Amino acid sequence: MSTLTNGAKMLLECLAREGVDCFFGYPGGVTLPLYDAIYDHHIRHVLVRHEENACFAAEGYARATGKVGVCCATSGPGATNLVTGLVDAMMDSIPIVAITGQVTSKLIGSDAFQEADTFGITRSCTKHNYMVKKLEDLPQVVHEAFYIAASGRPGPVLVDIPKDVFQAQGHYTPVTSIHLPGYKVFTEGHTGQIRRAAQLMWEAERPFIYAGGGIIAANASGELRELAELLDAPVVTTLMGLGGLPSNHPNFVSMPGMHGSYAANMGMTHCDVLIALGVRFDDRVTGRLAAFAPHAKVVHVDIDPAEIGKNRAADVPIVGDVKRVLGRMNQILTEFSASPVPAGRATARQAWWSQIRSWKDEHPLAPVTSDSEIKPQHLMMEIDRLSAGEAIVCSDVGQHQMWAAQLIRFNGPRLWINSGGLGAMGFGLPSAIGAQFARPDKLVFALVGDGGFQMSIPELSTIASHGLPIKIVIMNNGYLGMVRQWQELFYNNRLSSVELDCFPDAEKLAAAYGFKGRTIDKPWELASALEEAVREPGPYLLNVKVSPYENVYPMVPAGGAINEMVLAPPQPVAVPK
Amino acid sequence: MLQIISLLVENKPGALMRITGLLSQRGYNIESLTVARTLDPVLSRMTIVVDVDATLRQQVIKQMNKLVNVLQAVDLTESPAVRREMVLVRVRTAQETRTAVLKEAEIFSARVVDSSTEGFALEATGDPEKLDEFIDVMRSYGEIETTRSGVVAVSLETKKLKLQPPVQQVGQASWPVPS
Numbered sequence: 118m119s120t121l122t123n124g125a126k127m128l129l130e131c132l133a134r135e136g137v138d139c140f141f142g143y144p145g146g147v148t149l150p151l152y153d154a155i156y157d158h159h160i161r162h163v164l165v166r167h168e169e170n171a172c173f174a175a176e177g178y179a180r181a182t183g184k185v186g187v188c189c190a191t192s193g194p195g196a197t198n199l200v201t202g203l204v205d206a207m208m209d210s211i212p213i214v215a216i217t218g219q220v221t222s223k224l225i226g227s228d229a230f231q232e233a234d235t236f237g238i239t240r241s242c243t244k245h246n247y248m249v250k251k252l253e254d255l256p257q258v259v260h261e262a263f264y265i266a267a268s269g270r271p272g273p274v275l276v277d278i279p280k281d282v283f284q285a286q287g288h289y290t291p292v293t294s295i296h297l298p299g300y301k302v303f304t305e306g307h308t309g310q311i312r313r314a315a316q317l318m319w320e321a322e323r324p325f326i327y328a329g330g331g332i333i334a335a336n337a338s339g340e341l342r343e344l345a346e347l348l349d350a351p352v353v354t355t356l357m358g359l360g361g362l363p364s365n366h367p368n369f370v371s372m373p374g375m376h377g378s379y380a381a382n383m384g385m386t387h388c389d390v391l392i393a394l395g396v397r398f399d400d401r402v403t404g405r406l407a408a409f410a411p412h413a414k415v416v417h418v419d420i421d422p423a424e425i426g427k428n429r430a431a432d433v434p435i436v437g438d439v440k441r442v443l444g445r446m447n448q449i450l451t452e453f454s455a456s457p458v459p460a461g462r463a464t465a466r467q468a469w470w471s472q473i474r475s476w477k478d479e480h481p482l483a484p485v486t487s488d489s490e491i492k493p494q495h496l497m498m499e500i501d502r503l504s505a506g507e508a509i510v511c512s513d514v515g516q517h518q519m520w521a522a523q524l525i526r527f528n529g530p531r532l533w534i535n536s537g538g539l540g541a542m543g544f545g546l547p548s549a550i551g552a553q554f555a556r557p558d559k560l561v562f563a564l565v566g567d568g569g570f571q572m573s574i575p576e577l578s579t580i581a582s583h584g585l586p587i588k589i590v591i592m593n594n595g596y597l598g599m600v601r602q603w604q605e606l607f608y609n610n611r612l613s614s615v616e617l618d619c620f621p622d623a624e625k626l627a628a629a630y631g632f633k634g635r636t637i638d639k640p641w642e643l644a645s646a647l648e649e650a651v652r653e654p655g656p657y658l659l660n661v662k663v664s665p666y667e668n669v670y671p672m673v674p675a676g677g678a679i680n681e682m683v684l685a686p687p688q689p690v691a692v693p694k
Numbered sequence: 695m696l697q698i699i700s701l702l703v704e705n706k707p708g709a710l711m712r713i714t715g716l717l718s719q720r721g722y723n724i725e726s727l728t729v730a731r732t733l734d735p736v737l738s739r740m741t742i743v744v745d746v747d748a749t750l751r752q753q754v755i756k757q758m759n760k761l762v763n764v765l766q767a768v769d770l771t772e773s774p775a776v777r778r779e780m781v782l783v784r785v786r787t788a789q790e791t792r793t794a795v796l797k798e799a800e801i802f803s804a805r806v807v808d809s810s811t812e813g814f815a816l817e818a819t820g821d822p823e824k825l826d827e828f829i830d831v832m833r834s835y836g837e838i839e840t841t842r843s844g845v846v847a848v849s850l851e852t853k854k855l856k857l858q859p860p861v862q863q864v865g866q867a868s869w870p871v872p873s
Contacts, residue, residue, distance in 0.1 A: 240712060241715055248708075263865070265762060292864050293862070298704075299766075302858065426752070
């Protein structure tokens with residue numbers, strides 16, 4: 118089958134074949150042929166108000182569904198604006214395909230209008246990137262891009278297409294196979310290693326599961342749950358792994374790391390076998406590496422061989438897809454569980470659990486409330502009450518992100534959406550747009566700080582234009598809270614350029630876009646205001662003024678060991694060199 | 695410490711940039727780099743000599759192997775391998791030392807590729823240390839100019855090349871749907 122068409126239509130044909138139902142973008146000079154083809158195509162194009170947000174929205178879509186998110190920008194400034202989103206997707210292993218226009222082939226390298234070396238600029242921000250020189254290569258490249266983005270360790274792939282390739286006429290022949298001889302995808306995991314790991318885990322006296330974003334990416338939360346139950350091991354999920362095990366599961370401890378709970382960090386420090394699943398031993402989780410899990414033998418399962426031994430040497434490394442590896446591991450553990458556990462180990466396990474429980478009781482992640490002002494933790498507890506573990510929460514970056522991660526429960530994967538590795542402010546609101554398009558059935562919160570919100574205000578227009586029923590909740594403390602916290606703790610409270618005054622009137626701001634908004638600052642207003650927001654059929658902007666000087670605790674100071682947490686405000690903190 | 699990496703890469707635009715980018719983004723300085731086509735014209739063999747901290751060597755090799763265009767990256771630093779480099783030397787000599795220069799060249803198995811009244815152009819191959827000595831010796835005869843090719847290396851062990859087979863299913867829609 119072969120029909121005469123042009124490059125732009127061919128591209129849309131390939132996107133359709135990849136199952137793309139909508140994508141996010143911003144047109145420009147060199148993508149005019151593409152936008153002409155979109156005009157009467159069934160794939161929905163969502164016009165955002167800034168290209169960076171197109172990429173974040175595509176990420177929100179991908180994170181909420183597991184499907185590849187697609188964004189599109191024109192050459193030059195359009196393409197450079199995508200960069201932050203691409204790096205974000207790279208850091209968090211999110212499958213994205215970014216389409217950028219490029220100036221006409223003949224003009225490349227001539228400093229043409231809106232020309233930028235997109236291929237060169239995005240080399241290090243993508244898993245792979247392409248520049249399409251000839252129309253006949255286009256379908257192959259597009260399908261390869263989707264395959265690379267979604268397979269193995271997912272990530273962003275960029276396809277740069279010159280204007281003349283969009284315009285060129287040619288016959289479209291559907292691609293039937295992809296051959297990338299150098300692209301190595303390790304899925305199965307070594308059988309002997311899986312058995313060794315299972316043996317080690319089974320014999321452990323103090324096993325501890327450290328599960329990360331890989332569980333979400335591999336859709337392995339079912340397998341994780343089975344593993345946790347077979348081993349009866351405590352589980353922590355990282356910032357990227359929240360929802361990988363339901364928060365209400367009895368084996369769930371909480372999040373570990375810099376702002377992790379006392380029990381999570383103590384558990385990591387004192388375990389004898391650490392079962393690391395789809396994690397990369399990020400510095401925000403491990404604290405000082407030399408003091409991290411010092412007594413533990415480490416089982417490390419990851420699909421990316423370069424992650425094994427990168428930060429922490431693994432005693433049993435397994436390179437493979439965590440879903441498949443856990444599937445086989447659970448089979449082995451089921452065999453083991455047929456025979457009785459030796460009495461000594463059973464006692465040790467009981468002691469371990471009671472130790473974990475007492476850590477939990479000693480320093481729980483307790484909500485802080487006040488009669489006179491809204492505490493940020495109080496806000497998170499109220500969102501948690503309304504969500505009941507079921508809503509999608511798209512968070513921005515900063516203090517609110519940490520409180521949300523600590524206090525909001527998630528009963529399943531792909532509900533907690535945030536910029537983990539890169540920590541890109543301005544992520545929350547646009548990612549909520551993507552998530553709401555992907556999951557129109559879901560209640561979606563865009564939980565943002567007053568800093569990140571002001572980076573993404575233009576997207577209120579996109580939300581209004583599509584009537585997206587996103588509940589935008591601003592945790593407004595009048596500061597860049599996380600930076601202020603560090604200035605307070607480590608820079609003698611010299612608050613430098615962190616105060617965000619002149620915040621707009623939320624009610625008027627929302628009204629300017631044609632939807633409802635409200636500002637509250639009294640704790641007794643909180644529950645009813647959030648309920649009102651959720652009841653509203655359309656978008657809602659709720660500006661919650663919280664106490665300005667609240668800090669996130671527990672906190673592991675930079676360079677500290679994770680068991681040396683600062684648990685509460687009055688404790689003195691050493692100034693790092 | 696200097697590390698020798700041998701790579702088999704797809705002969706595609708951007709492949710070189712991806713590989714050198716991995717090194718430069720980590721602040722490593724490349725000592726030498728050679729690239730040329732293999733028997734299969736769609737593939738190139740690349741030899742890179744780079745100053746990488748010993749503890750990070752494995753990580754660098756792993757990162758290179760992750761690149762889509764890289765079929766194989768191997769560390770030849772400590773494995774049996776032949777390393778060779780070529781140097782072209784132009785040496786200006788006085789009449790009375792011409793014979794001595796030729797004698798020295800012979801000791802290093804260097805060939806004369808050009809001869810003029812002002813001196814010679816010589817071509818020598820060998821391991822990089824031998825070439826260092828050759829250059830030192832030639833410098834003692836007068837003003838010299840050199841161009842070195844950079845190291846090329848071949849492993850003396852057979853490294854099994856694992857290639858991915860073609861994927862017959864095209865389109866996300868045909869892949870297993872996430873639960």
